[in-house]
Amino acid sequence: MKLTQSTCKICKGSESSLFSCCTPEEIENLNLATNCSFYKKGQPVFQEDSMPVGLYCVSEGLVKVTKLGSNGKEQILRIAKPGDLVGYKSLIMSMRYKASAIAIEDSSICLIPKSQFQELLNSNRAFYDGIMQLLCEEIDSAETKITDIAYKPVRGRIAEALLLLNSSFVDKEQITLTREDLAGLVGTVKETAIRIISEFKNENLIEINKRSIKIINEQGLKKISHLYD
Amino acid sequence: MKLTQSTCKICKGSESSLFSCCTPEEIENLNLATNCSFYKKGQPVFQEDSMPVGLYCVSEGLVKVTKLGSNGKEQILRIAKPGDLVGYKSLIMSMRYKASAIAIEDSSICLIPKSQFQELLNSNRAFYDGIMQLLCEEIDSAETKITDIAYKPVRGRIAEALLLLNSSFVDKEQITLTREDLAGLVGTVKETAIRIISEFKNENLIEINKRSIKIINEQGLKKISHLYD
C-alpha cells in the first residue's frame, strides 16, 4: 500500500468529514500543528486506560475501536474509515481512554493536538455542533447494538454486520475483516462466526474469494437480519 | 405518593442537575414555559418512533428508557431518577425517538418545550457543555453495556446491575424494580433473573423483603461482577 503525505484537505474533501465546516485558515492551522503517522496492520493507535493527547483522524486505512471484555475477549465498538475521527469522547471528557484503537489495515492517521481541537471547539460553533451530532449518532448505534446483542441471535447479527460493513465501505465492495474481528464486532467467537459465514455461502447469500466476503444477495441478508424484529 | 407542584428550582437543587449552570432568570423562564405532569406507574412518557416535542426532566419518580428488541423483548437502556433528563438526544438530532420512556413508579415529569431548550443551548455555553458531557457519559455507559452483554455471564451482569442501582438510588437503599425490568436491564429473561437473585439470596449477598432487594454484601457482589474481567 502506498501512503501519501496527508493534509487535512483530504479529509475535508470527504463529504462526511467534520472538517468540511472549517474555514481554509482553520484547515491551514490544523495542517501546521497536525502530525500524521503511519501505522502497520495490528499496531495500536492508543490503548485503553491511557491519557489522550489529541484527536485522531484516519486518513487512509481502517481502525478498530475495541474494548476488552470478560475473559479477555475483545468487543469491537466501531470501525473507523478514512475521514473518521477517533478518540474525541475521551478528549472531551478529559479522561483516560475507555477503549483501544488498533489499525486493522496499514493506515495513515493524523493526530490533532488537544489544544488545537479545543480551540476549534471554542471558536467554531458549527464544528462544535458537528461533534455533538457525532456523539448522538454514536449513542444511537451503541444502543442499537446493545439491543441486538441482547436479543438477536448471532445469525441475525452477522447478517446485519455484513450489510453495515458493505454500506460503509462502498468503494471496495469486499469485506476483508478477519473472521476473528468479525466475531468481535458482533460479540461472538471466531468459530461461530465462521460457521455462520459458511451457512451464508451455502445459501448463496455471499461469495468468498480468499478471505474476503462479497454480498450477492442483499435482500436475503436483510431478511435474516430483521427476522426477529 | 404525594406529588408536589414542581418547579425547576427543585431540579436545580439536585447537585447533579444540569440546571445548576443556569442563571436565576433562565430558571424563571423555564418555569414559565415548562409544563409538569403526573404519570402513573406503567404509563408511557414518549414512544419509540414519535417526534420529540421537548425535553423531559424527571422531578419525582423513576422512568425507564427502553428499546424493543427481537421477538418483542424490551431492553432497558437506562433508568432516570429525579433530576435526570430524558429525551435530549432525539431532540438534538431532531429525529424520531429511538426508544420509549415509561414511568416505572408514579412520577412527576416536566416538559421543557423544544424552543426553550434550544434557546438555552444557544445562549448558555455551560449548559451546552453540560449536555455534551451527558452525551459522552451515555456513550461510555452504553459501550460498557455492550461489552458486558456480549461477554459477561448473566450472573455477573445482575450483580453489576444491583450495585449500580444501589449506588444511584442511595436514598432508598432498596431496589424495587420488577424482576422483569431487572431482566430487561441486563438483557435476559425474567426466569433467569429470578433464579440468580435467589442464588444471591442463598449466598447471603442480598436480602429480600417482599419484592425489594437490599444488598448486604457489596464486596461479594463486586467480586462476582468482576470475576470475568
Add this chain to the structure above:
DNA sequence: CGGCTGATTGAGCTATGTCAAGGGCAGTGG
C-alpha cells in the same frame, strides 16, 4: 522447505432460553 497466521470442522458441554404450573399478596367489590 519450514513456520506462521488465519480459516475450518468436529465433538461435546453448558449457560440460558422456553414452556408450564403453581403460589402469594394487594386491591376491589359484594
Add this chain to the structure above:
DNA sequence: CCACTGCCCTTGACATAGCTCAATCAGCCG
C-alpha cells in the same frame, strides 16, 4: 370481612444456541 382477580414471583423440566477444546488445513513469506 371474605372471595375474586390480576399482578408478580417462583420453580421445575426440557431444549438448544452458542461456547470450548482440539485437530487439520490452506495460503504466504522468508
